[in-house]
Amino acid sequence: MKDMTVEATLPGSNCRQKVAAWAGGRGGFMKTAWLKKLMTVPNILFVALVCLQFLPDRRTDESAVLYQLLIGLLGASYLVYAHLGRGNERVQTAGDLLSLVFVSLGTWQLLTVKLDVLDKMLFPSPALVLDLFIKETPAALKGAAGSLEILLVGYGAALLTAVPLGLVSGWVGRLKRTATPITRVLGPVPPTVYIPYAIVMLPTFKLSSMFVIFIGAFWPVFINTLNGVHTIEGRLIDSARVLKLGSRTMITKVIFPGTLPSIITGATIGLAMSFILLTAAEMIGATSGLGWWVKYISDFADYPRVIVGILYAGVVVTVIMFGFDKAEKHLLRWRR
Amino acid sequence: MKDMTVEATLPGSNCRQKVAAWAGGRGGFMKTAWLKKLMTVPNILFVALVCLQFLPDRRTDESAVLYQLLIGLLGASYLVYAHLGRGNERVQTAGDLLSLVFVSLGTWQLLTVKLDVLDKMLFPSPALVLDLFIKETPAALKGAAGSLEILLVGYGAALLTAVPLGLVSGWVGRLKRTATPITRVLGPVPPTVYIPYAIVMLPTFKLSSMFVIFIGAFWPVFINTLNGVHTIEGRLIDSARVLKLGSRTMITKVIFPGTLPSIITGATIGLAMSFILLTAAEMIGATSGLGWWVKYISDFADYPRVIVGILYAGVVVTVIMFGFDKAEKHLLRWRR
């Protein structure tokens, strides 16, 4: 469909010249170049997605106006973005992600609304999900705000304990040899097992929830930090030993920065763990929160809303991770 | 209590000689040295633990014979082990771990049987747990064998997909930029959410269980691999680029070994995740398996057996990890 392909179907090179002439000399050339620039994968997918809208619906009870609007908006903002930051890596990434989104949306719509081959309860149409997404915004925002406290305290506590403990245990050989088997036995304990104990031992339900998040996020961060210490090059450690750095300087100025890449990976997984456990943590006497909401709703087999809840969780994680990324870029600027 | 301290309380050095003479010359010296060698932390804790047994019980309905036997056995085997591998690092680690075990057991027994300040249902005595541990061995072994299939397939599939995908995505900058936001959104999805979908899409319950394990183990391995690629030194990458290595050689001979430390960490966390999810995975129509057992029993609020189940899971993980450690030692022998 690209103009290149059009040319290729014409035999001979003088033919090509004719076509160019026909296209109007220089102006024509510019016009095709312009067209060519528009012929990117996301744009083509966008057109395909728009065409898909004209197929007849089999699930007839839904309006797709909002959904179509969203697609239009996505396509348009990409066009603008791509135009502004031409040739930029970010534009490329945005295009790739958008293509992925378009393909998923297209398949999803095709299989649900258009062909209706999937179970209606488990697989709502994208239009319905979008509708719900907008309708549930206040509830989800309130829920996210409610969860944020539990998350931040639990996850924060996990980071604040697991990183120093991991650094020290990783650095002191004897501790490392002792800590490793402990992680083997305690790491795989389902955090939900601790719930009854947390309820009994801790004064409030909220603290119990925080504890569940804490314990879930702790192990990934701890294990990654513990093993990360070992990835520091031997010659750097020798260098530090020769300088006779004190333990504190050693940990903060050498071990910590050297382990940072691993710590950040651990923190990423720990954050995912926190969100996974949010549903379990908020089982404990909560009446709000994103996790509570998802669990509550999935207990009622309200899958469209479950999908919406997960989308919201994704949004929250992405926002939190955005801050993380900034910090990471800054802290690891010495690499490469 | 060490003989050093005894000496220190005697003033003057000729006094010391007297003591040595009194202790019987050379033989006496050897005797105190021998005593000194026995005065290690695990041994002292062992004695304390034995003394604890003579305190009166408040929970009277249990027999502690087996438990006392176990402690005796642990203490004795440590003595033998320490004697054989004197001054060895492994002995030190074993001693450290044993001290930890002794302290935990002592506290546990003190708070349950001896003082009875903890809830009897949630906090059974160590003797009771040991009793159950032995009594449930056949059930647990059968359960573990049943779970192993699900675990190996699910976890194995996660390793086999996440590692190559992570390597390729980490290596190709464009893929990495696209994959990172995807991990942000999909990583924190509670794997249990997939259960109804798995039931609908996959032919058997067992496959659904495996899928839950798979998805849970996938993300930690994938994220660790993805980020691990970036920890390879730039000069090594340059070196490989200059050799014009083909993509396959590049991935298998350079990227893979360079990322291996991170992959192994990810695999450790993934394995822990697999075990954590075993309870959820085996809730899909299973009637056996370690996870099913733990969940079943915790539904019945049979906490002593839950503890036993977790201990068994710990044993299984330790066994699996033992193989892992061997492989790791071999594969990473080039480090330091």
Add this chain to the structure above:
Amino acid sequence: GAADRELKRFNVGYLASTGHAMYFIAKEKGYFEQEGLDVQLFLFTNSGEGMNAITSGKLDAGSFGTAPPLLFIAKGADITIFGGQMSEGHGLVAKPEKAEQFKDLKNYRGKTIATVRLQTGDVVFRGGLHHTGIDWKKDVTIKELDSPGAVLEAVKKGSVDAGILWPPFLTLAEQQGLKVAKLSGDILSGHTCCRQVTLTSKLKANEADYVRFMRALIRAHAFYKTTPDETVDITSKYVKIDKAILKKDLYHGNLYLSPDPDKQMVIHFWDYMNDAEYISSAKKVDAYINTGTFRKALDGLIREYPNEKDYKALKAAFRA
């Protein structure tokens, strides 16, 4: 006249179920406050956690099914059942073409049935099969799943022949084209579901509070009987599903709300749990059921409002 007193803080745990409507009414209509209680409702999505909160004293009262408290009693927890919540309401669903054969328990032999372990219906069906002479361990394949949603999907997909569910999932299942083939009430008529439980020590120490708590629930029951529309509105705040389903469950289904502890049925259920091999306990469960609290509350209310028909009906049904 109780309003001017200092309100007493009272923590109550509940599940998001239509059956707990009396809590919601008493809270929303201010009955708890009028009785001098500052009730905080805590939602649990897992009965086991709720029971832990009860036994650790973090909750003053709560209702988490019938099986879980009985289990905890069998395990030696010192808790007391002092009131009722609802009864019956569970059922077995199957695809319409298979529904007919599930009418008779005898036909269950050789079938595959999905269930969520320890829910009331599960106990009733297993006990029923036991009484019919079917060994559910051998003759029936029982698939235990983790959520009603999973049961529903498994039945719809045909991986199992039938599934045991409870409100509102029975209605939901019907909407999805399944049929309710057998009701739990047909097996054990009037079997209890969620019971009010608390620590025995708490009940002994503050019995007056519990009487007032039960008074509020009895008043809520009367409200439920007389004001369907508002009941549905109130319930929908706590159980977020379609109001039509709520209404059907509350008024046209086989779910019966009642604050009566129904001692005999609890004892019966205890036996069923023994039959279903969920417990094996020779304990006398009578000792863990307190009917006095309910009676005191009911008698007091009848004295104050001698004309209230609902109170009289409850009194008539009550057996100590």
Add this chain to the structure above:
Amino acid sequence: MDTRGIIFDRVSLSYGRQLILENIVLSIDEGEFVCLLGPSGAGKSSLMRLLAGLAAPSSGEVSINGERVAGPGLDRGIVFQDYTLFPWMSAGENIVLALRQAFPHQLGWQLREVAEEFLDLVGLDQAFHKLPSHMSGGMRQRAAIARAFAVNPPILLMDEPFGAVDAVTRAKLQDLLLQLWQREGSERPKTVVFVTHDVDEAMILASKVVVIGMNPGRVKEVRTIDIPRPRVRRELYRNDRFQLLRNHLIELLQEDVMSELSSDRTVCPPGDGI
């Protein structure tokens, strides 16, 4: 296709806002042996990276045989200043890996034989199975050199390759390099670009010396070394042309460094240059 050889056409390179190389114009004929001399930090390694295709110029163009350098290629072998071996492979495996890429049709044992032969040539006859972390600095450097020599590319880029070996081994390696360079003379001549800090080494090896100036890096002088080969080391010192050239180059180099090392702080007595 008529322009064989390497051409730097007004090449500049910046890292961020810092200009490293400015307007480099340089042509290296096919078959030449070029030595780059210049003070530390001048931009010699950066220039090598441009040639290797590991960095792209900020402006201008580097071309080889008329084609723009767009990335690394099998036509160029490079020995880095920090002689990088893959730490997870033994010295021999490192070489075999490189050989397999260059000679995909050879069998494994053939490649191993070649690897062993070249390890032998650099004096590492027993190091085939040694991991880099178990070798000394000089041994690692020699293994990296053996790797580059074994692949035998038409263009050889070497960045201070003999820095970490002793003087005697160094002389041997110089001779070996010269032999490899000349052996190819019959078919297609090999081009060598060689960075060194040792003026004598440059004069022994080079057919052309390029002096790089600093702040920013630029070509300060290009000088053909027309001393006839074989150049016997002991005799060179008695050669007048050699001495003249040598003093000239040292002076050139000194200029730059002098201005860099703020002269009032240096402690060398006057006239004690080198």
Add this chain to the structure above:
Amino acid sequence: MDTRGIIFDRVSLSYGRQLILENIVLSIDEGEFVCLLGPSGAGKSSLMRLLAGLAAPSSGEVSINGERVAGPGLDRGIVFQDYTLFPWMSAGENIVLALRQAFPHQLGWQLREVAEEFLDLVGLDQAFHKLPSHMSGGMRQRAAIARAFAVNPPILLMDEPFGAVDAVTRAKLQDLLLQLWQREGSERPKTVVFVTHDVDEAMILASKVVVIGMNPGRVKEVRTIDIPRPRVRRELYRNDRFQLLRNHLIELLQEDVMSELSSDRTVCPPGDGI
């Protein structure tokens, strides 16, 4: 306490089954400037690691001022062969980190000033805020040298410290090192152990040269260099004693390497040693 200085008392070192250093007996007086010469892979760096306390001898004992070396100490500064800076700190921060350990009572700005001064001395006056990954090889090496000089320990261990810098800078650094070494002469003399491959460098710097033989590493010869100081480079070449010593050392070194580089393969014309 009467035995000041470094003593190697029958020291052997093995890695696994491989014997690296065998029965090293060597004493270095306080205030001596010792150069270690030896072929690549002989065990010079290993010897330095023993001295630094980073490795423990398999048998025998290394002692400093009568005390056994049990680990690193602030009395010894070391410049590694691969000049390691912490990559996450700028050159300046690297030096300040080391200084803070050595001078815990100094204020931050004082340390920064000292760091800047020493960076200046090695010709890196503008590199205080540069990250190691943004510096050239020679610049990194000079920063590592500045770090060791700044801490100014009584014993300085330097493993091929000037390998990656150009000849002129090298001469300056040599002079700087000599000055630091001699300045201390008044109070407590500084001891320097210096590994190099450059015989001339050894002769300019050393008060004693130790030649290490290879396979396994052992002390082959200890020779006092009694050429008077200051040693002016240009004049040295006309000094007969210097020439004699130089040729002797080169021959000594050649012996070992010759036997290593299997001579039938080497390509150097006979007599073309160095």
